[in-house]
Amino acid sequence: MCPGRRRLERFWDGQRLKFVWNKLEVLSLDGRSRPVALTMNGRQYRRGLDGNCKEIVRVAGPTERDLYDAVPMAASQMDDLLREWSQRISSWMPFEVEDWLVGLRRDARNFCSIYQPVSILPPDQYRSLVFQLTEGCAYNRCSFCQLYQDRPYRCKDRQSFSRHIGRVLEYFGPALPWRRGVFLGDANAAGISTARLSEALEQIRQSLPCDGTDQQGAPRHPLQFEQVSSFQDTFSGRLRAVQDWRQLRKLGLDQVHLGIESGSSAVLDLLRKPIESGRVVEMINRLQQADIRVSLIFLLGAGGRELAHSHVHGTLELLQRVQLRAQDRVYLSDLLVHPGSDYHVLSQELGITPLTRWECREQARTLRESLRYEPPPRGPAVALYDVRQFVYV
Numbered sequence: 001m002c003p004g005r006r007r008l009e010r011f012w013d014g015q016r017l018k019f020v021w022n023k024l025e026v027l028s029l030d031g032r033s034r035p036v037a038l039t040m041n042g043r044q045y046r047r048g049l050d051g052n053c054k055e056i057v058r059v060a061g062p063t064e065r066d067l068y069d070a071v072p073m074a075a076s077q078m079d080d081l082l083r084e085w086s087q088r089i090s091s092w093m094p095f096e097v098e099d100w101l102v103g104l105r106r107d108a109r110n111f112c113s114i115y116q117p118v119s120i121l122p123p124d125q126y127r128s129l130v131f132q133l134t135e136g137c138a139y140n141r142c143s144f145c146q147l148y149q150d151r152p153y154r155c156k157d158r159q160s161f162s163r164h165i166g167r168v169l170e171y172f173g174p175a176l177p178w179r180r181g182v183f184l185g186d187a188n189a190a191g192i193s194t195a196r197l198s199e200a201l202e203q204i205r206q207s208l209p210c211d212g213t214d215q216q217g218a219p220r221h222p223l224q225f226e227q228v229s230s231f232q233d234t235f236s237g238r239l240r241a242v243q244d245w246r247q248l249r250k251l252g253l254d255q256v257h258l259g260i261e262s263g264s265s266a267v268l269d270l271l272r273k274p275i276e277s278g279r280v281v282e283m284i285n286r287l288q289q290a291d292i293r294v295s296l297i298f299l300l301g302a303g304g305r306e307l308a309h310s311h312v313h314g315t316l317e318l319l320q321r322v323q324l325r326a327q328d329r330v331y332l333s334d335l336l337v338h339p340g341s342d343y344h345v346l347s348q349e350l351g352i353t354p355l356t357r358w359e360c361r362e363q364a365r366t367l368r369e370s371l372r373y374e375p376p377p378r379g380p381a382v383a384l385y386d387v388r389q390f391v392y393v
């Protein structure tokens, strides 16, 4: 056996085929030979199902905690990396590398014909099976957000969602075992009418039937597809009654992610997000009464240096008005200011100084320490959420 081969290990765990080179570098392929993890020469790369690629780059800084940037890569650069990897695993590759690359490009086009861009997912949902019940954001006016500006808002009707589910399941096929849970996109899918959301959850359940139950007799799917999660905004429409949330919980809605961003009304004005804290608190209480997990997302650095005090204190005040449980989450995500965005223009007009990434980390530390939650698993996790690195792989 040549020395090169001795350094290669291969694992199949029923979800993905994993090659490890020199105990350090990894190539993982899902059940359809799509790369779901790739490291090489000490670097980490991500290839989205839509064919977009990023290199995750470590940013050196003044503390021991790492920061990462995600640098877009040309598809041809990713092809070169995959060619190089294919030489390492040639004896175990059941296909020609050029055929594989052509197949991946065809696969990406197919993905883009089924999905609108999957712009973002909550960090605990990166492996979810995504169904886009809605497309875009009905509000779409937050000053900092560019996630859905490329598409009009619409909610799929029964027939159209049924076709979408069918195409998604066909697309993933043997790659389904790598997925965990279901995420309903896009921005505010949990905010549609209870009747339509119930119907959509039924459609999912019929397409992905549970074949077991837990100790309490609740239905369970081996890939956790009975657990559905979604974003919901906290300001549009009427507050849903607890009994309606309970009905949705029975149909599989397990977790709702709320982009609250800040507890400071001055910061929310700047973000142009019409949130009212009393309503947010009531919404969280109702979700919890229905035994739905909540994940609350706040923006680090929102309002810059000038509004930092108001942002931190308003956010802490809001969080102190709710009782988060061990199964709930708080996510802290750096505000990304896009040049030319309304937030950028407004904050320049108001003389707002943006926080550096290190200052955002400091703000995260202040929030965490002030919250004094019991550490998981007894208390809720408070985690950083770096949207730069997101790629739906």
Ligand code: SF4
Pocket: 137, 138, 139, 140, 141, 142, 145, 146, 147, 148, 187, 233, 259
């Ligand atoms: S932050 Fe949320 S509500 Fe605001 S525009 Fe973006 S997706 Fe819509």
